[in-house]
Amino acid sequence: MASPPSYEEIASEHREIFADGRDPKTPQRFSIREEVDASRERHVAAIVTKLVPLIRGRAKSGLSKSKLILFPSDQECSRKGELIGFSDAEIPIIIQLESRHDTTEFWMQKEALGQLQDKILAAILDISPPPMPERLQPKRDSLPNKPSFFGRKKDRVLGQNSNLQPSKATVIVEVKQDEIYFRKQSEFGLLETGAGNVVVLSIDVQ
Known part of the structure; x- marks a missing residue:
């Protein structure tokens, strides 16, 4: 039968654990903030x-302006009226979000709204297209200009993705949480006005 480890061996092992910054009760360290940021970014990208x-x-279709209204999953637009x-010139596209993560609480976060704005603008300008599978990627020495689907060309600048909406941009994207109003008929035949908290996405190609 093997003898139990000595006090010196146990103390040495614990000193190594704490020197590495590891919690002996936790098999793997992780940051809650990193977990929140990564989860939020994946969801907004979807x-x-x-x-x-x-x-x-x-x-x-040649339309330069678009307005999309996103209803959180805990608010059903079909019941609003x-x-x-x-105005007739700015009739929005209404989108009902259905994921259990798409709650009003999630879209009240300014970080989520900011990521949605940045990612939509990047997608429109084709700054950060999704990568091709590795086996299909052609070998090339330089990155040529690639036209966006609006017909403009956007120069790729490596390492400068932090500011996706420069002052000379031809596309303006605005994302905000707002309160919109509905008119519906009550069970007594009277017209009533209700309100809902939504995410409004406005796009203007100038």
């Missing part, structure tokens, strides 16, 4: 992949 085809479709407060 929403962007659903919105870009709608924006692209309007661009192909008739949307009011918008």
Whole structure:
């Protein structure tokens, strides 16, 4: 039968653990903030992949302005009634979000709104296209200009993705949380006005 480890061996092992910054009760260190940031970014990116085809479709129709209204999953737009407060020239596209993560609480975060704005603008200007599979990527020495789906060319500048909306940009993207109003008929036949908290995405190609 093997003898138990000595006090010196146990003390030495614990000194090594704490020297590495590891918690002996936790097998793997992680940052809650990093977890939140990574999860939020993945979710916003998934929403962007659903919105870009709608924006692209309007661009192909020659429409320079688009307004999208995103209803959080805890608010159902089908039960709201008739949307009011918008002119015939700016009728918005209404999108009902369905994921359990797409709650009003999630979209109240300014970080989520900021990421949505940056990723939509990047997708429109084609600054950061999704990478091709490695086996299909052609070998090239330089990165040529690539036209966006609006017909403009955007120069690629490596290492400068932090400011995606320069002062001379031809595309303006605005994302904000807002309160919009609906008119519906009550069970007594009276017209009533209700409100809902939504995410409004405005795009203007100048």
